[in-house]
Amino acid sequence: MKSLVVNREDLKHNIRTIKEIAKDTGRLDNHKNIEIIAVVKGNGYGLGLVPYSKFLIDNGIDFLAVSTLEEALQLREAKIQAKILMLSSTAIEKDVEKLVQNDIILTIGSKEAIETAQKIAEKLNKTVKVHLKIDTGFGRYGFCYNEKEKILEALKNANNIEIEGTFSHFTLAFFENNKFSEIQFKRFIDVIEYLKENKIETGKLHICNSSGFLKFKDKRLNAVRIGSAFLGRLSIPNTYGLKKIGYLKSQVAEIKELKKGYNIGYSNAYTLKKDSKIAIIPVGYADGFNVRDDRDMFRKIDRLRYIVRDVKDAFKDKSLYIDIKNNNGKYEKCKVIGRLGMYHITVDITGKDIAIGSSAKLNVNPIFVDSSIRREYISGE
Numbered sequence: 596m597k598s599l600v601v602n603r604e605d606l607k608h609n610i611r612t613i614k615e616i617a618k619d620t621g622r623l624d625n626h627k628n629i630e631i632i633a634v635v636k637g638n639g640y641g642l643g644l645v646p647y648s649k650f651l652i653d654n655g656i657d658f659l660a661v662s663t664l665e666e667a668l669q670l671r672e673a674k675i676q677a678k679i680l681m682l683s684s685t686a687i688e689k690d691v692e693k694l695v696q697n698d699i700i701l702t703i704g705s706k707e708a709i710e711t712a713q714k715i716a717e718k719l720n721k722t723v724k725v726h727l728k729i730d731t732g733f734g735r736y737g738f739c740y741n742e743k744e745k746i747l748e749a750l751k752n753a754n755n756i757e758i759e760g761t762f763s764h765f766t767l768a769f770f771e772n773n774k775f776s777e778i779q780f781k782r783f784i785d786v787i788e789y790l791k792e793n794k795i796e797t798g799k800l801h802i803c804n805s806s807g808f809l810k811f812k813d814k815r816l817n818a819v820r821i822g823s824a825f826l827g828r829l830s831i832p833n834t835y836g837l838k839k840i841g842y843l844k845s846q847v848a849e850i851k852e853l854k855k856g857y858n859i860g861y862s863n864a865y866t867l868k869k870d871s872k873i874a875i876i877p878v879g880y881a882d883g884f885n886v887r888d889d890r891d892m893f894r895k896i897d898r899l900r901y902i903v904r905d906v907k908d909a910f911k912d913k914s915l916y917i918d919i920k921n922n923n924g925k926y927e928k929c930k931v932i933g934r935l936g937m938y939h940i941t942v943d944i945t946g947k948d949i950a951i952g953s954s955a956k957l958n959v960n961p962i963f964v965d966s967s968i969r970r971e972y973i974s975g976e
């Protein structure tokens with residue numbers, strides 16, 4: 596059996612750390628706390644949408660955010676009553692109706708989305724809570740910052756709409772150069788001021804994701820949207836003491852002794868250099884092991900960077916290691932040999948006191964671990 600293991604104490608530690616950092620509002624008055632909106636999209640960043648959300652709530656988080664209707668409904672079906680913000684704007688009537696019926700706060704990023712929300716609100720005889728989304732240069736959801744008049748126009752007949760917040764999203768908060776984030780922030784504040792001048796209540800303001808929150812104290816505003824920081828898996832250096840959450844747990848399924856020169860795995864890419872003892876672990880790349888972020892940038896300059904990186908990598912020891920518990924109860928680093936299989940890897944355990952059934956720990960980013968794999972929350976080890 597394999598499972599994705601989440602250490603409760605480590606996760607608690609991260610939640611506490613983030614709350615502590617959020618006490619610094621970055622404002623001189625510093626009197627009102629910043630609200631933490633926990634983003635739980637992507638199956639709770641791989642930690643399991645429902646168990647992860649419940650854990651956050653048990654640890655004092657009372658505002659969640661999701662990216663899809665399905666996620667929002669799953670949370671409500673699990674009887675989670677916390678506030679939920681749907682981060683994606685939609686003008687699809689059926690979807691909006693389901694969201695509103697389930698008391699999900701809508702994101703409104705277009706005239707059509709407002710009209711749909713208003714129509715559904717009237718139909719259900721409700722006031723619908725929304726957050727306005729401003730596109731300050733992301734090129735995705737939201738009213739474009741340079742078309743602020745359109746927002747006023749769109750809000751004209753929105754009598755059943757209550758604006759509870761207004762937000763935007765950084766494109767490169769994880770970069771060292773902060774120039775574009777500064778520009779985005781200015782564009783955002785400019786739109787907010789314009790709306791206020793025109794008597795629009797903008798509600799709580801938020802623009803920071805994890806990296807933005809950690810890096811830009813002066814941009815924390817009223818709320819921050821935190822995803823990856825809870826897992827301690829940041830795209831900026833982790834100087835905050837956040838712990839890495841999530842590893843894959845499996846067991847040694849088979850052990851055998853093979854002679855020097857024997858082939859290991861597909862493509863005959865590896866031959867044993869000495870007589871060896873090997874262990875087979877029934878996990879592979881389909882479980883998220885050693886899955887790299889895709890090369891999703893298509894500019895010529897990025898392709899050039901990939902080539903440079905590959906050449907550099909060719910000179911490094913890129914061997915993979917996993918931890919296997921030996922018969923004395925200690926975890927030992929063991930080298931993965933041969934190509935990874937979809938559901939199997941082969942590990943060199945020569946000279947090690949390891950038996951069939953010994954536990955194996957594999958470092959994975961939980962977000963790549965298939966949602967069919969059991970999530971196991973543990974205390975201790």
Ligand SMILES: *Cc1c(COP(=O)(O)O)cnc(C)c1O
Binds near residue numbers: 806821822
């Ligand atoms: C995913 C997401 C976040 C959280 O991002 P992290 O970098 O993981 O903290 C915040 N806001 C929006 C709109 C998102 O889609």
